[in-house]
Amino acid sequence: MNLSESWRFALRGVSANKTRSALTTLGIIIGVASVIILVAVGTGSAKAVEDSISSLGSNTMTVTPTGTQGGGIAGGGGLAGIASLFGGGGAAKTDTGTKTRNPTLTMEDARALTDTTAAPDVIGVAPVVSGQNIVATYEGASHSVPTFSGSTPAYLGINNDTISAGTAFTDADYESHRRVVLLGSTVAEQLVGQDTTALVGQSVSFNGKAFTVVGILGEKGSTGPLDNDDRVIAPATAVQDTLTGYEDLSSISVKASSSDTTASAQDQVTAILDGRHNTTAATRDFSVFNSATILSAATSSNDTFTVLLGAVAAISLLVGGIGVMNIMLVTVTERTREIGIRKAIGAGKGDIVTQFLLEAVILSLLGGVVGVVLGLIGSQFTIVGVVPIVAPYSVVLAFAVALATGLFFGLYPASRAASLRPIDALRYE
Amino acid sequence: MTTAQRPVIDLTDVTKTYGEGDTVVHALAGVTRRVERGDYVAVMGASGSGKSTLMNIIGCLDSPTAGRYLLDGVDVRHRDDAQLSRIRNRKIGFVFQSFNLIPRTSALSNVELPLAYAGVRAAERRRRALDALTRVGLRDRAGHLPSQLSGGQQQRVAVARAIVTEPVLLLADEPTGALDSHSTAEVLDLFDELSAAGRTLVVITHEDEVAARAKRVLRMRDGVVVEDVRTVAVTDLPPDMGALVEA
Structure with a gap:
């Protein structure tokens, strides 16, 4: 057989x-x-x-406020947004801005991090303020923007952001509180459809405040349910003038000189902020994420x-x-x-x-x-x-x-x- | 001793008991018999007489408790499952009361089956299976399934399957028990032909009509052979055919 x-x-x-x-x-x-x-x-x-984490670069990190001290975090752009997905601590997501407590991250904190002697491995610092419940309107079309960030021009470099049409805003725009914005591709499409470049130079109003579109951001795709193109970036000064007020920052984006120095840069940032906030590891009211730790998490x-x-x-x-x-x-x-x-x-x-x-x-x-x-x-x-x-x-x-x-x-x-x-x-x- | 002289079946004081102690049953209480090559033997007896046990032992489906059984000169005691399978395959052709064809499998495939288990190659197998079907007169039904054949035809296919390996012994257990009189006659005529062609047949039956066609009749009661009557000589034609020739 x-x-x-x-x-x-x-x-x-x-x-x-x-x-x-x-x-x-x-x-x-x-x-x-x-x-x-x-x-x-x-x-x-x-x-x-x-993919979306490594597209942010391996040498960027984000400082976010944590604990009971409040402070909005809802979307500080790419990394902070992801950070909030993976343990952004107890950061209140629906903070509307009526704050009575001491701000935990301030413009002064951000400025302190640029100190090249205390933080030799840090090559870029960008404070981020986030506008909440922002609705963009343009010629009858309106779109609720989940991520509205105010920052400095350096933010774009730290965040690996590119401009697909128009130009980025400049330090001059930042200094003079000029009301200009960069639109993510999703936002632009929601407002005018496919021909997004037509928006460049136009005035779009956010919660009734008019901003001039100077550029369209390059597409970054999605991170799971998070659409990285559904966002708007404007100079932090103008955003504070019009939408958020002069309270604390929602995050600070920091760039280390290379991926090898990320860890030491993180230590330096932590040390500086501990000094300024008078905190230790146990009482720390902020946390520092770098993309490597987020990636491993x-x-x-x-x-x-x-x-x-x-x-x-x-x-x-x-x-x-x-x-x-x-x-x-x-x-x-x-x-x-x-x-x-x-x-x-x-x-x-x-x-x-x-x-x-x-x-x-x-x-x-x-x-x-x-x-x-x-x-x-x-x-x-x-x-x-x-x-x-x-x-x-x-x-x-x-x-x-x-x-x-x-x-x-x-x-x-x-x-x-x-x-x-x-x-x-x-x-x- | 040449092949022709060697008895096909040689039983020496074969016993078979079931159970132990008080409940012991002597199904066979010492049977000593020989069946020569070319004989046509009917084994009769009421149910419980031990004839089925005898058939299981002769057919190597069961082994005796004591005694010696030589099948075609081969001692079948102390054989394992695989060896017994091989012995059954080579030396014995079975015909059962309920035909026992494999369902949903063509007559030809059924007849080929013992050859497949013997390791015969496909082409050779097919040729021999068709030969066997021709001998039972069912060559034209080769492709039919058992369910498409009458009882008599199914039993003839079973006979073809039993003879396809050219076994030394054709062992039939109540072969006509499930057949009408016409089909019974068909099968018994086939047995006569096979006997006339020199095959050795042992038929277990309780029907006198079947026993009357055999050359020799054994009667069993309570596990022993009580009567052993030879009607015609081993070398003669079976009684019915002999009568036809004389007439």
Whole structure:
């Protein structure tokens, strides 16, 4: 009895009851497809976060106020926005500006960080103020801007921002409190549609205050649900004049001289601010994030996420495997007589084991192949805002586990079939 | 001893007991018999007489508790499962009461099955299976499924499957028990032909009509052979065919 013969018998066994085989296979299909898709979603979201964080540069950091001392943080541009996603502390997100407490981060703090003797590794500092509940209107069109940042021209360099049309605002604009803005592409599209360059030179009003558009920001894409292009940047002086008042800063963006000096720059920034705020590690009312720490936090949280998704999917694969075993046990019972006949006319234990094991393997193989195909198709669609990235290991793993499942869960029913005594099996009705 | 002289079945004081202690049942209480090559033996007896146990032991489906059984000169005691499978495959062709064809599998594939387990190559297997089907007169039904065949036809396919390996012994267990009189006659005529062609047949039955066609009849009661009657010599044609020739 050769293997191809056993394959034929097994195939005939599987095709004899097509509905049952299809339903059994479905368990494996769902298991394999969900492993592939869910791991792809996990990988995709991790990749998106990593991309947007590393696009900020590895040598930037953000100082944000923390603790009970208040201070708006809702969006200080890229890094601060992401920082708020990954543990931006207790920063009040809906602070509307009626502050009675001492400001925690001030323009003076920002200025102190530019001290090249106390902070030799810092090459750029930009204070950021954030406008809250800002609505932009232009010729009847209006758009609620989630991120309205006021800063210095240096901010653009620190934040790796580019200008796709028009020009950036200048130090002169900053000094003279000129009411000019740079629009993110999403904001510009919301106001005038596709032809965003037409906005350059036009006057757009924010909460009724007119600002002149001097440029359109280059596109940065999305970080998960966070649209990095749905923002507006203006000189901090003008923003304080018109929208936020002269209270504290929502964050300070800092750039180290290189990625190697980021850690020491972070220490220097922390030391300077500790000195100014009279705080220690225990009482600190601010925190400093650099993209590396955010990246590692994001990566580890994404890894957990991916593992959890994978585990859920693996359980469904296991359930599918139990389905295979269940059906194989039914099949063996149902075909007890057939097993008796085969043994009577000369089938050995090995022949019977092989036949039933192959039936289980065919079921799981079929489920594995269809599951992989469905998984790959399913991964082409954007799922809850995440573009899934198929991880090759998940395909190999899911397929291998499906096969192993068939072998493992087929073994018991097959050996039960093979150990039936022919006279008992023949007598079975 | 040449092959021709070696008995196909040689039982020496074979016993079979089930259970232990007070509940012990002596299904076979010492049977010593020989069946020569070319004989056609009917084993009769009421249910519980031990004839099914005897058939299981002769068919190597079960092993005796004590005693010696030589099948075609081979001692089948102390054989493991795999060896017994091989012995059954090579030396015995089975015909069962309920046909026992594999469902959803064509007549041809059913007949090929023992050859497949014997490791015969596909082309050779097909040729021999078609030969066997021709001999039982069902060559034109080769592609039919068991469910598309009548009871008599199914039993003839089973006979074809039993003889396809050219076994030394054809062992039939109540082969006509599930058949009407017409199909019964068909199958018994087929047995006569096989016997006339020199095959060794052992048929377990409780029908006198079936036993009457055999060359020798064993009657069993309570696990022992109580009667052993030879109607015609081993080398002669079976009774019915012999009568036809004389007439």
